[in-house]
Amino acid sequence: MNFLPTLENKRVMLQPLQADHADVLLPIALQPSLWEVGLNRISSRSDLERYIRIALTERNEQTCIPFVIYDKEQHRIAGSTRFSGITQVHKRCEIGHTWIDPVLQGSGLNKAIKYAMLQHAFEVMELNRIEFKTDELNMQSRRAILSIGCTEEGILRHHMITTTGRIRNTVYFSMLKEEWPDIKQRIFRKYDF
Template sequence: MNFFPVIENKRVLLEPLQPAHLEALLPIALQPALWTVGALHIDSRAGLEQYIANALAERTAQTSIPFVVTDKKEQRIAGCTRYSGIALAHKRSEIGYTWIDTALQGSGLNKAMKFAMLQYAFEVMDLNRIEFKTDELNTQSRNAILSIGCTQEGILRHHMITSKGRVRNTVYFSMLKEEWPEVKQRVFGKYDF
């Protein structure tokens, strides 16, 4: 499996995350609105350095494929995302750790990115299942996941402790390989990605 893929469509470019991306990502990562709900909280240069180091260590361990996200329309770096929890023996992965500049939220960038990642996961990586999870309190994320055709599977109670110490309930969603052709047409067919 390629742990350094480049994935793109007309709107988004996903390139392997590297330490050199720190400077471009820092002003985005320091937007407090990105971290109001969720397990992560980046509030310093050191915090972003640690985030990148952790992502790269997971790539080395072949459990994640982290990306820097470039908005091709705006011609600038917009944030991060990754395939995580990769279980090749079971042909599954999660799409997560997504954070995008607040100025670009609602612009269609996230939908273009999820389309590119789902298409690559099912059509190139040949995975059977993609998972998404989010904080029960993150209504924006829950709605976004449902809007791309995923199925809510359930809520894991007291699943995680956030960086702020709150005990979090986590909502799980998934999409299966058999569902992808219909979702690709019904959900994404109206877009010109």
């Protein structure tokens, strides 16, 4: 499995995250609205550097493929996302850790990101299952996950503790390889070259 892929469609290019991306990501990451309802919080350069360092360590351990998001329409870096929890033996992973500049939320960028990642996961990585999870309180994220054709599977109660100490309930969603061809055609066809 390639742990340094570049993924691309008409709207977005996902490039392998590197430590030196901290400079360009910092102004985006420091926007407090990104972290209002989430597991992590980035409020300083050292927080971002630690976040990137953990992602790169997990990539070296082959459990994660982190990306920096380049918005081809706006011609700029827009945030970060990743494949995580990669379990090759069971042919599954999670798509998550996605944060996008708030001015680009609702612009179609997130759907283009998810399309590039789902296409790679099912058609190149040949996975059977893609998982998504979010905080029960994050209604924007929940709606976005449903809008790309995922199935809500349930809520894990008191699943995680956020960096603020709040006990989080986590909503799980999934998409299966058998569902992908219909979802690709129905929801994502406008993002093809």
